[in-house]
Amino acid sequence: MLPPTRIPKSTVYFKINMNRDKIYLVLTGDIKGSSQVENRQGLTNSLLDLCAAVNRYFSVNIIAPFKVVSGDGMQGLLKTDTNIMLLAHYIRAKIHPYFMRLGFGLGELSTQLNDDVSLMDGKCFQYAGEAVEYCKDNDLWAYLRSEEADTDKNYDALFFLQQMYYQRLNPQQKKLVRAYFVLFVEEGVVNQLKLQEVVRIQQANISRTLKTIRLNYFIRQILTSSKI
Numbered sequence: 385m386l387p388p389t390r391i392p393k394s395t396v397y398f399k400i401n402m403n404r405d406k407i408y409l410v411l412t413g414d415i416k417g418s419s420q421v422e423n424r425q426g427l428t429n430s431l432l433d434l435c436a437a438v439n440r441y442f443s444v445n446i447i448a449p450f451k452v453v454s455g456d457g458m459q460g461l462l463k464t465d466t467n468i469m470l471l472a473h474y475i476r477a478k479i480h481p482y483f484m485r486l487g488f489g490l491g492e493l494s495t496q497l498n499d500d501v502s503l504m505d506g507k508c509f510q511y512a513g514e515a516v517e518y519c520k521d522n523d524l525w526a527y528l529r530s531e532e533a534d535t536d537k538n539y540d541a542l543f544f545l546q547q548m549y550y551q552r553l554n555p556q557q558k559k560l561v562r563a564y565f566v567l568f569v570e571e572g573v574v575n576q577l578k579l580q581e582v583v584r585i586q587q588a589n590i591s592r593t594l595k596t597i598r599l600n601y602f603i604r605q606i607l608t609s610s611k612i
């Protein structure tokens with residue numbers, strides 16, 4: 385049996401004491417080892433495609449569209465009810481074979497809202513930058529920084545556990561997980577036939593692999609533990 389193919393409302397979330405009407409969520413992504421990438425145009429094209437995809441498939445969550453920043457990263461402004469775990473896994477799948485560190489910043493704006501993310505500033509941007517640096521210093525995939533230590537610790541634990549899960553998969557299993565997230569987000573329907581077309585694995589092997597890696601449990605954890 386495949387994991388759910390629709391995004392349910394999150395049933396588990398972490399309490400925020402700040403006024404939700406005044407806080408925003410910034411995501412800053414940074415490509416690991418970008419200075420060693422020889423095909424710079426290829427990297428730029430991949431980032432442009434990623435931004436376009438996120439802007440399209442997460443449009444209901446976006447306040448300021450994602451754009452390429454600093455030549456090797458991306459940044460956008462999101463609503464606080466965004467399923468950040470699903471977004472993070474989609475980005476990881478979509479940007480492959482590059483690896484992107486993800487820094488989420490939750491806080492207030494000190495400027496007016498603008499459609500151009502580069503024309504805004506505030507605590508949410510500061511925290512997103514700090515989160516990216518924390519990922520670099522601690523060899524992490526993703527991290528969330530806010531004014532509330534408990535929220536940061538809870539998301540740190542979630543991101544760490546999911547990183548450990550992913551790292552333990554073999555290359556074929558990782559390919560299957562990446563394909564699942566792309567299909568889940570972009571088509572809203574995932575079945576073994578579609579997975580077979582993407583990963584080119586026999587259907588019997590797909591069923592066995594899904595059971596082995598407990599993808600059903602993994603997906604449900606993401607979908608029910610991601611609301612801020």
